[in-house]
Amino acid sequence: MAPDPTLKRIAVMGTGGVGGYFGARLKAAGHDVSFIARGAHLDALKTSGLTVASPLGDLALAPVTASNDPAEIGPVDAIVFAVKLGDTESAAERCRPLLKPETSLFTFQNGVESAARIGAAIGAEHVVPGVAYIAATIAAPGVIRHTGQMAKLVFGETDGRASARCEAFAAACREAGIDHELSGDITLALWQKFIRLAPLAGVTALTRHPVGPIRENARTRALLGEAVAEAIAVARAEGAAMGREEADAVLAWFDGLPAEMTSSMAGDLERGKPLELDGLNGALVRLAERHGLDVPAHRFITQALELQKEGAA
Ligand SMILES: NC(=O)C1=CN([C@@H]2O[C@H](COP(=O)(O)OP(=O)(O)OC[C@H]3O[C@@H](n4cnc5c(N)ncnc54)[C@H](OP(=O)(O)O)[C@@H]3O)[C@@H](O)[C@H]2O)C=CC1
Numbered sequence: 001m002a003p004d005p006t007l008k009r010i011a012v013m014g015t016g017g018v019g020g021y022f023g024a025r026l027k028a029a030g031h032d033v034s035f036i037a038r039g040a041h042l043d044a045l046k047t048s049g050l051t052v053a054s055p056l057g058d059l060a061l062a063p064v065t066a067s068n069d070p071a072e073i074g075p076v077d078a079i080v081f082a083v084k085l086g087d088t089e090s091a092a093e094r095c096r097p098l099l100k101p102e103t104s105l106f107t108f109q110n111g112v113e114s115a116a117r118i119g120a121a122i123g124a125e126h127v128v129p130g131v132a133y134i135a136a137t138i139a140a141p142g143v144i145r146h147t148g149q150m151a152k153l154v155f156g157e158t159d160g161r162a163s164a165r166c167e168a169f170a171a172a173c174r175e176a177g178i179d180h181e182l183s184g185d186i187t188l189a190l191w192q193k194f195i196r197l198a199p200l201a202g203v204t205a206l207t208r209h210p211v212g213p214i215r216e217n218a219r220t221r222a223l224l225g226e227a228v229a230e231a232i233a234v235a236r237a238e239g240a241a242m243g244r245e246e247a248d249a250v251l252a253w254f255d256g257l258p259a260e261m262t263s264s265m266a267g268d269l270e271r272g273k274p275l276e277l278d279g280l281n282g283a284l285v286r287l288a289e290r291h292g293l294d295v296p297a298h299r300f301i302t303q304a305l306e307l308q309k310e311g312a313a
């Protein structure tokens with residue numbers, strides 16, 4: 001089947017675990033996808049193409065269009081935005097040559113502040129918030145490694161409308177075999193992920209252990225539970241429609257994860273890369289303060305990881 005004609009040209013800003021994996025699936029389905037990358041990873045993409053190793057099916061795409069200069073790519077219909085939170089504003093600014101008035105930017109960054117930050121840089125009208133559920137990383141230059149079975153995108157307009165641009169992106173995902181959901185309440189979807197991710201990221205990074213041992217040890221399980229309860233309190237204060245009993249569903253989700261599952265922030269810590277601490281646990285501390293709430297577990301996590309935040313020198 002020919003790919004949906006509405007999204008003729010797609011650019012991936014940040015060809016890492018998330019952008020590389022989902023961008024590769026879209027390209028394999030026949031879409032015109034350009035990959036923005038840098039360093040040795042870009043060199044490998046240019047010389048050897050993009051490889052994805054995944055339990056859902058490997059891909060070896062060569063050649064691929066890859067560049068560190070968005071002006072070389074020019075205006076596109078959609079952008080998949082997936083850089084780390086610390087690169088948000090600089091990468092958003094670099095998207096300008098990719099924009100025409102109707103270009104949509106789908107952001108799959110973690111946290112609950114991504115769309116607002118990108119919107120402030122390039123105009124809110126371009127931005128569609130989204131959530132990625134996947135564990136993927138750059139295993140070597142040009143190679144994305146996906147672990148586990150989870151690989152899902154959730155996206156939607158902030159006002160809940162089923163817009164043409166979201167329908168078109170959903171069609172592209174369908175054609176590419178990407179598990180996806182066009183959400184009628186993306187703000188809730190962002191919080192649903194955030195109340196899982198921030199505790200998991202914080203506790204896996206802090207303990208340097210995957211979820212298996214953390215959930216089996218009474219003390220670390222309690223820390224995870226406290227971090228979840230605090231995140232839910234902040235979500236509720238921010239207006240997310242969820243009850244305190246949501247904590248049971250989150251702990252059940254942790255119990256269902258593969259024991260060896262960790263978080264992208266723990267992976268960054270291991271590799272000496274900068275941490276997304278300010279946008280995850282740090283964001284909960286900031287938002288809690290705004291509502292007069294105390295979040296001691298997240299405060300402690302941010303304090304304990306502070307010296308690793310910028311990555312290894
Ligand atoms: N990895 C995962 O499993 C998941 C991650 N997420 C979220 O998705 C977002 C992206 O994470 P992830 O895919 O892991 O990130 P990665 O670090 O794997 O990939 C981001 C890539 O973008 C590159 N990059 C950053 N800025 C620019 C720029 N201005 N120009 C060109 N290239 C640039 C980075 O290069 P360099 O390495 O040189 O910095 C890197 O190669 C994060 O917010 C993360 O929390 C969400 C769900 C799961």
Ligand SMILES: CC(C)(CO)C(=O)C(=O)O
Pocket residue numbers: 110132133134135197200262263264265
């Ligand atoms: C927990 C996980 C793997 C879920 O998608 C994630 O988002 C991350 O580690 O950044």
